[in-house]
Amino acid sequence: MASKNDDVLISLTGINKGFPGVRAxxxxxxxxxxxxVLALVGENGAGKSTLIKILSGLYQKDSGEIRVRGEKVEIQDTKHAQALGISTIFQEPSLAQHLTAVENVYLGREVVKSFLGGAVKLLDEKTMYQETEKLYRNFFSTVEDLNRPVSELGALKNRVIEIAKALSVNASVVIMDEPTASLAEEERDVLFDFIHTLKEQGVSIIYVSHHLHELFLFTDRFHVMRDGKHIKTVNADETSVDHLVSLMVGREITNFVEKQTVPIGEEILRVSNLSRPGILKDINFHVREGEIVGIAGLAGSGRTETVRAVMGADPIRSGSVSVSGKQFRIRSPRDAIRAGIGLLPENRKLHGALTGMSVSKNITITSINKVVAMKFVINKKKEVQIAKDYIKRLGIKTPSEKQKVKFLSGGNQQKVILAKWLYTKPKVLIFDEPTQGIDVGAKVEVYNLMSEFVANGGGILMVSSDLLELKGLADRIYVMHQGEFAHEFSREEATEENITFYASGGHKA
Incomplete structure (x- = not known):
């Protein structure tokens, strides 16, 4: 890592940015x-996204000074930022899904060949393919996907293509906003290795992530933000996760990934011989009252497919689901809800919430019959009161129950979805990546709400790519590999080495 001001590539001083009613x-x-690698850390609303959008040319600052390599600049737009050597990988996917990987990497800056003195110009497809291939091989050994539409490649490869696109402009500074959000542990390790390679080549990285533990694998300094202000910059070798969290939230928090000790009761959920051709094979597991049961595995192992099948969201060929000893035929989410099961999905914006609707509508939508005064007429007063009760109970930060969910932070969106399911009085809740993309303070609140649910006699099934989260919360952990449950571990047995061994198919070698 560079250690002197002589090596400063970018400096910002006195940057202010405001929006109506908000000083970002x-x-x-x-x-x-x-x-x-400079990690930007802070809770949602700390100003991280606004800061990187200013550096990326998406926003213009209200005041202050930006210098790139010592020269004062006004970053006009994204192309200007790239010309200055600043490239950004945003958290939200930005690829044109109908185009190939190569076409996406060079979209808007295609390489052309000139003929007949420049009278004829054709795309230099060979050069674009070769350059894309060089970048892609840093992540995958095979490149047969490069000429396929990215819509066919899945979330993991889409993320890698976005990284390749950002690096292809010969950037000296790469901004990565939650780049591991859709990656499993194995793929994250590949990305981290590549980050080390970029550092050795002199490339600087501004890295935004809520996964504090993983940041210590490659981060040089932490830039801590809170409420739009710079709180402190600390060297990685002079701080700890607990110290960073206390700086971020303004109070001391320790052991924030830890389930409260509650008594384990009777079996509340049993899934037997669940199968779906080519996807799931003879899945068997159980969850007891007061218990959080985790599912670990690599991307594509069948974790999400398992919980969707239990919820009736995907068809199955065979298998049974029993809740509190009673067997149910679950063919749709409606059947699962009636059985007492709720699912907080991995993609909360797409599958978990009606983001264009109000908080109150989202909370009551799954059990709307409870707020119907007469046929097709909603009891607005009752709906509002129910929403207010859950807003207070779960600590949902919103101006009012009328606020549209899309304007809430990720953590508060997750709490609205949890409120929706709690309103159905479920016996079992399924969390698929419960804290993906939400900040540390909100994670603590979600963990506490999960512990509260099982303390009151419920059971939780949890899918997570975060091994620390699994070990901190789960009483038992099932590891999946290629659509099967490869092994079951107690919390004490579930070391990173053991989980990785079975998740990667080591038991079949």
Whole structure:
């Protein structure tokens, strides 16, 4: 890592940015040095996204100074940012799904060959393919996907293509906003190795992530933000997760990934011989009252497919689901709800919430019959009161129950979805990546709500790519590999090595 101001690539001083009713950045400062990874950390609303959008050219600052390699600049737009050597990988996918990987990487800056003195110009497809292939091989050994539409490749390969696109402009500074959000542990390790390679080549990385533990694998310095302000910059070797969390939230928090000790009761959910041709094979597991049961595995192992099948969202060939000893035929989510099962899905914006509707509508939608005064007429007063009760109970941060869910932070969106399911009085809740993309403070609140649910006699089935989260919360962990449950571990047995061994198919070698 560069250690002197002589190697400063980007410096921001006194940056202010406001939106109607909100001061997003307040006298913000930042310094990025050559060949370092600088992690931006802070809760949702701290100003991280606004800051990187200013550097990316998507937003213009209200005041303050930006210098790139010592020269004062005004970043006009994304192309200007790229011309300055700043490239960004945003959290939300930005690929044109109908185009191939190569076409996406060079979209808007295609390489052409000239003929007849420039009178004829044709795309240089060979050069674009070769350059894309070089970048892609850093992640995958085979490149047969490069000429397929990215819509056919899945979330993992889409993310890698976005990374390749960002690197293809010869950037000296790469901004990565939650780049591991859709990656399993094995793929994250590949990305982390590549980050080390970029550092050795002198490339600087501004990295945004809520996964504090993983940041210590490659981060040089942490830039802590809170309420739009720069709180402190600390070297990675001089801090800890607990210290960072306390700086981020303004109070001391320790052991924030830890389930409260509650008594384990009778079996509340049993899934037997669940099968779906080519996807799931003879899945068997159980969950007891007061218990959180985890499912670990690599991307594509069948974790999400398992919980969707239990919820009746996907068809199955065979298998049974029993709740509190009673067997149910679950052919749709409606059947699962009637059986007492709720699912908080991995993609909460697409499958978990009606983001264009109000908080109150989202909370009552699954049990709307409870707020119907007469046929097709909603009891608005009752609906509002129910929403207010859950907003208070779950600590949902919203101006009012009328606020549209899309304007809430990720953590508060998750709490609205949880409120929706709690309103159905479920016996079992299924969490698929419960804290993906939400900040540390909100994670603590979600973990506490999960513990509260099982303490009151419920059971939880949890899919997570975060091994620390699994080990901290789950009483038992099932590991999946290629659509099967490969092994079951107690919390004490579930070391990272054991889970990785079975998740990667080591038991079949």
């Amino acid at each position: 950045l307040d006298n913000m400062s930042l310094e990025v040095r050559k060949g370092e």
